[in-house]
Structures are given as structure tokens and as C-alpha cells.
Amino acid sequence: MSQGQSRKQDGDEQAAAARVDEAVRLLAAFEEVETERTREETLRRCVTLVEGLIEGCAAVSITVIDAAGQASTAESTVAWAVDLDREQYLLDDGPCLVAAREQSVQRIDYRAAKSRWPRFVDASSAANVASFLSAGFRLDDRQVASVNLYGRGLDAFGMMDESLTNLVTRYTRFALTSALEVGDAQRLAGQLERALHTRPVIDWAIGILMAQTPCGPDRAFDLLRTTSQRSNVKLRDVAAQVVERTAQRGEGLGRGSAEARGHFNRPVASELRRDDEERV
Numbered sequence: 001m002s003q004g005q006s007r008k009q010d011g012d013e014q015a016a017a018a019r020v021d022e023a024v025r026l027l028a029a030f031e032e033v034e035t036e037r038t039r040e041e042t043l044r045r046c047v048t049l050v051e052g053l054i055e056g057c058a059a060v061s062i063t064v065i066d067a068a069g070q071a072s073t074a075e076s077t078v079a080w081a082v083d084l085d086r087e088q089y090l091l092d093d094g095p096c097l098v099a100a101r102e103q104s105v106q107r108i109d110y111r112a113a114k115s116r117w118p119r120f121v122d123a124s125s126a127a128n129v130a131s132f133l134s135a136g137f138r139l140d141d142r143q144v145a146s147v148n149l150y151g152r153g154l155d156a157f158g159m160m161d162e163s164l165t166n167l168v169t170r171y172t173r174f175a176l177t178s179a180l181e182v183g184d185a186q187r188l189a190g191q192l193e194r195a196l197h198t199r200p201v202i203d204w205a206i207g208i209l210m211a212q213t214p215c216g217p218d219r220a221f222d223l224l225r226t227t228s229q230r231s232n233v234k235l236r237d238v239a240a241q242v243v244e245r246t247a248q249r250g251e252g253l254g255r256g257s258a259e260a261r262g263h264f265n266r267p268v269a270s271e272l273r274r275d276d277e278e279r280v
Contacts, residue, residue: 043075050168051077057149058129058155061085063096067142071097074145081090081126081150087123094120098132100146106134107162109154124150131156137169145173205239208246 009225011255047060061076073085088094093107096119110130124132131151138147147169151157154182203223209220224242228235 039236040075046147046168047075048173050149050165052166053164054133054149054157055159056131056151056153056161057133058152059150061096061125061148061150062145063100063134063148064143064145065097065100074156081148084120084127084129084150085148087120088117090119091117095132096146097133099136101136101145103136103138104145105162105166106132106138107157108132109156111154116133128152130154130157133161133164133165135155135165135169136175139173155173165262201236201243204240205242208242 043062052061059076059081061080061084062074062080063071065071065075071085071089073082076082076085085096088097095108095113099106100106108116109132110125111120113124113132124130127150129150130153132248133151134146134148136144136146147165148166149157149161154238202221205224206217206220209215210217211222213220215223224235226237227233228238229240
């Protein structure tokens with residue numbers, strides 16, 4: 001090996017080592033994803049890091065295909081990448097869809113893509129995109145996805161880019177599923193918190209109906225539920241009206257008295273009268 005060839009080999013190895021170091025930095029950044037990040041923040045972080053890692057990459061997007069087969073772009077670095085994704089969704093074909101559906105890697109440039117997806121390539125040419133790299137991965141049991149890279153020049157992506165993108169998809173899946181789980185947990189926490197605030201009001205209304213009408217807890221709840229359905233008002237709002245009107249009238253109303261029943265709001269009072277008529 002000549003001295004010139006040796007220097008070239010050293011330069012190539014240094015370049016490869018630098019890219020591996022950059023990949024390590026990327027993976028470390030993924031591992032630092034905080035649990036409180038929203039799904040959108042996590043996806044934004046993913047595409048930004050991928051764009052910085054892969055040389056020749058002009059844009060990155062993430063395609064998600066749901067259980068019904070509907071494809072959508074979950075995140076992208078630029079708006080025109082979303083347009084190119086959407087063009088593939090309309091045609092129901094293209095590198096991002098093939099990668100996601102087949103769980104494969106599609107690394108292809110303008111010349112080879114022209115014969116496979118002519119209409120899509122026409123659209124990509126208008127956007128000055130000549131190279132494509134899409135890596136598919138499974139998001140969960142029902143959804144598949146792909147990380148999509150768009151390049152300006154011919155042969156913008158090589159084997160190293162393909163390997164690094166494959167590696168990144170594993171961490172993208174981790175970040176996505178973690179964000180979805182956090183989102184589900186946050187929604188559940190919100191529902192539980194609302195339930196904690198709502199339940200006492202319903203319980204109070206049941207207690208008031210039991211105290212002022214001759215019925216048990218089940219029948220009192222049925223009265224509230226039926227009133228809610230017939231008046232198209234949420235159950236907690238019906239209960240709140242009962243509690244509010246009772247508070248306005250003050251305590252001391254006799255059980256089952258006309259005065260006790262009269263202070264309820266009209267829908268509840270109507271249900272009470274209907275209940276009396278059914279008993280007769």
C-alpha cells in the first residue's frame with residue numbers, strides 16, 4: 001500500500017469513526033428522553049436528531065399507519081416533506097409506505113425510483129428531491145411506521161446511512177411508544193382527577209334525594225341518570241343543580257314534603273312526579 005493510499009484509508013476510517021461517534025451521541029440523546037415530554041416534543045426531537053446525523057439529508061419525516069391502514073405524517077422537519085409524504089398517501093404507494101408495510105429499508109435514488117413510482121417521482125422532482133431513504137419499524141401491535149429521509153443530490157445516501165437509520169428506528173420506536181404511554185397515563189390521570197371532583201357532587205345529590213324523597217340510593221341515582229338522559233344535561237351538572245338549589249333553600253325541609261320537592265330544578269321535579277305516578 002502506497003503512502004497516499006494509507007493516508008486515504010486513514011481519512012476514511014476517521015470519517016467513519018466520526019460518524020459512529022455522532023451516532024453514539026444521538027443514541028445517548030434518545031436515552032435522555034424525559035417522561036414528561038409530550039408525544040409532539042418527542043417526535044420533534046427524533047426527526048431533528050436524525051437530520052443532524054445523516055449526511056446529505058435535506059428533510060426527515062415520520063409516517064405512521066394505524067390499525068385501519070390510514071397513513072399520516074406524525075412529524076417532519078420541513079413542510080415540503082409532509083407534502084411528499086401526502087403524495088405517497090394519495091397514490092397509496094411510495095418508499096415510505098413500502099418501508100412501513102414491509103418493515104424494510106428503501107434506499108433509492110431518482111433514476112431507480114422513476115420506474116417504480118413515476119407519479120411520485122414527478123412530484124419529488126418538483127421539490128428538487130433526488131434520493132430517498134425510508135426505514136420501517138413496528139410501533140406497536142396495531143401500528144407500523146417509517147422514518148423517511150429526503151436528499152437533494154443523486155446517491156445522497158449510502159450503506160452507512162442505511163445502517164445508522166436502521167439503528168435509529170429502534171430508538172425512535174422507544175421514544176414514540178414511551179410518549180404514547182405517557183400521554184395515555186396523563187389522560188387517565190386527568191379522568192381520575194375529574195372523577196374525584198365529580199363523584200362527591202353526585203353522592204351529595206343522592207343523599208339529598210334520599211333525605212327528601214322516599215327512595216334508596218339506587219333509585220336516587222336512577223332519578224339523576226334518567227333526568228340527565230331526558231334533559232340532555234351531563235349527570236354531574238344535574239347533581240350540581242340539586243346540591244346548589246338545596247343549599248340556596250337551606251336545610252330543614254321535611255322528608256317527602258311538597259316544599260322539599262318544589263325546590264328541585266324542573267327536570268328532577270318532573271322525574272319525581274313521574275315516579276309517584278308509577279307507584280300509584
